[in-house]
Amino acid sequence: MNVEDMNEGTSEFERHVRELLNDSVEHMPAAARSRLTQARYAALAARPFWQRSLVRHWAPAGAASMRL
Amino acid sequence: MQAFATLPSQTADLLPLGKARLRDTTQDGARALETFLAGVERKGFRIAQIALRHEADALDAVQDAMMQLAHRYAARPPQEWKPLFYRILENRIRDMQRRRIVRQRVMAWIPWQGEDDEGGDALEQAPDNAPQPAVQVESDEMMRALEQALSQLPGRQRQAFLLRNFEGLDVQETALAMKCSQGSVKTHYFRALQALRAKLGDFRP
Numbered sequence: 544m545n546v547e548d549m550n551e552g553t554s555e556f557e558r559h560v561r562e563l564l565n566d567s568v569e570h571m572p573a574a575a576r577s578r579l580t581q582a583r584y585a586a587l588a589a590r591p592f593w594q595r596s597l598v599r600h601w602a603p604a605g606a607a608s609m610r611l
Numbered sequence: 612m613q614a615f616a617t618l619p620s621q622t623a624d625l626l627p628l629g630k631a632r633l634r635d636t637t638q639d640g641a642r643a644l645e646t647f648l649a650g651v652e653r654k655g656f657r658i659a660q661i662a663l664r665h666e667a668d669a670l671d672a673v674q675d676a677m678m679q680l681a682h683r684y685a686a687r688p689p690q691e692w693k694p695l696f697y698r699i700l701e702n703r704i705r706d707m708q709r710r711r712i713v714r715q716r717v718m719a720w721i722p723w724q725g726e727d728d729e730g731g732d733a734l735e736q737a738p739d740n741a742p743q744p745a746v747q748v749e750s751d752e753m754m755r756a757l758e759q760a761l762s763q764l765p766g767r768q769r770q771a772f773l774l775r776n777f778e779g780l781d782v783q784e785t786a787l788a789m790k791c792s793q794g795s796v797k798t799h800y801f802r803a804l805q806a807l808r809a810k811l812g813d814f815r816p
Contacts (some may be wrong), residue, residue: 554804556804556807556808557776557804560757560776560807561776561777563750563753563754563757564657564737564757564773564776564777565777566750566754567657567754568653568654568657571653571656571657575656575666576653576668578670579652579653579656579670579673582652582673582674582677582678583648583649583652583677584713585650585674585677585678586648586674586678586680586681586682587641587644587645587678587681589678589681589682589702590641590644590681591682591685602801603788
């Protein structure tokens, strides 16, 4: 069996491994889930100001009008 | 002349609409990023946990990866986010592994290292002795064996295997995430699969 053969289809072994890993994600402890949610909100808040505001959309128009 | 006279009122009608549309676009971007992060955070956490074998470190790695993605790459097209996120996450994992090795070396030189400091927070590392159903115990044992086998793989093989098999990235996305060629991804995956089969044998959930 070579690399190409192994990458062609998914074997039973690979499916079993995936099922087990997916199962562990579904049964993740509530504390870890909660911490991940907090981390997600912190990440969203960490976006630069220009991405969070309308400045991003108005700046090119402002620059164009300045050039005129 | 008549047409010019109506212009200000038309502009006045258009402006609020335009503003609302722009606000929607910004909110759509935030919503898209939030949906993306919510979709990858758990698998990202498991990947980090398997590599680092430490829950708190894994949570820190995922949080750092999410922060970096939101801070630096949120303006990139959403289809690029997944490979970018996993590339950042793997870099954080490697940083933490390196730092851990350095800390272990330093600690080995310190003669007065007390027992209190060993292993970090005792509460966090205390075993969970809650009784579990037999099926759950069996599944947990398999999971432990799988985690151990995965964590013993070389980093690139583990990464290729988890991104392809667990996260479901295709070869091209995996190559982007790993910053290597598609051929290398296939080779790493093939070797990881061979090693896992050899370690786990007839492995059935």
